[in-house]
Amino acid sequence: MIELTNDPIDPTSLLQQVASHQAGAVVLFLGTTREFTGSRQTESLDYECYPEMAEKKLNELECEARDRWSIVDCAIVHRLGQLGLGEASVAIAVSSAHRKNAFQAGQWLIDTLKEVVPIWKKENWADGTTDWVHPGLTNEE
Template sequence: MIKLVHEPIDSQAVLDSVASHDAGAVVLFLGTTRAVTHGRRTASLDYECYPEMAEKKLAELEAQARDRWPLVGCAIVHRLGHLELGEASIAIAVSSPHRAVAFEAGQWLIDTIKEVVPIWKRENWADGTTEWVHPGLASGEND
């Protein structure tokens, strides 16, 4: 299941979507809005995406994960728009017969999403300035 949403993520619904009697393990990853990055205080975040390509890339990653590991369920939900501190920007849930696979697949999915899916976050710093985050691009703060 792949979803881009503008409302708060219902993590229980994400978990329910991968529940199965074939699974012995469910791993849920939540990415949440952090208060301090490299010593700077964050007030809030905004996320934007290239919708058609982001959905396509997320679906490809789900398919690749299912090829690589024996997953039962796989769900990725990314939130867009304005997020306050502590709110979840992404939820990834995977279920599998045994736990090692679920941990491994979940880690691979979040690491790979951060490299290839066209979604961007903007830091709204507590000092009133804003900054798009572009890892590796000289002027930006990296994460």
């Protein structure tokens, strides 16, 4: 299951979505809004995406994870819009019979999501300035 949403992410409902009697392990990853990047203070983040392609890429990631690892279920949710400090921007839940597959698939999913899915964050700094984050181009994450 993949989802792009403007609403706050509810990790509990995500865990319920991947729950199964076949699973002996459930791994949940949350990406959250951090206050400091080096010495720069963040007030909030704005996320935008290219919806059609982001959904397509997220579906491809889910399919590839299911091909590569023996997992029971998998759910990926990415938040869009403005997020305050501490809020979750992304959540990935993976269930599997044994923990190793859930850990490995979860790690691969978040790493690959950050490389290929067309979603962008803008830093709204505490000093009132803003920057789009583009790894390798502008400020590093």
